[in-house]
Amino acid sequence: MSSKVKPAAIFQPDRAWWDRLFAIIDARDADGFVAALTADAEFRFGNAPAVRGREAIRAAVAGFFSAIAACRHRLLASWDSPGTTVCEGEVTYTRHDGSTVTLPFANVFELRGDRIASYRIYIDNAPLFSAPR
Secondary structure: OOOOOOOOOOOOOOHHHHHHHHHHHHOOOHHHHHHOEEEEEEEEEOOOOOEEOHHHHHHHHHHHHHOOOEEEEEEEEEEEEOOEEEEEEEEEEEOOOOOEEEEEEEEEEEEEOOEEEEEEEEOOOHHHHOOOO
């Protein structure tokens, strides 16, 4: 009698997974953010250079969080394939002067289980750092 090993199920993010991830980001929780990553993760935000590893990513994300007063993400759509998930959304940033700017973004994730191994954010943040209108 031969036994067949059932392949491990491939994780596919559901709405609750996205909501948890964006809640961590909107809370500007750098420690919670890196907890969602693999130890050897790579992170690239817009046109900034990629950073690797939780500590480097934590420092980069904490630095960005300190540059804003708040943020709020709205997920518009997501698409999944084995080991990869992509989303489109809008993020509203609140600057330290209280003004806001809303920008479109797309994120591409490579996953290992339910953790993010590669996190790429496609966004033009120039309006965030331009003078408010």
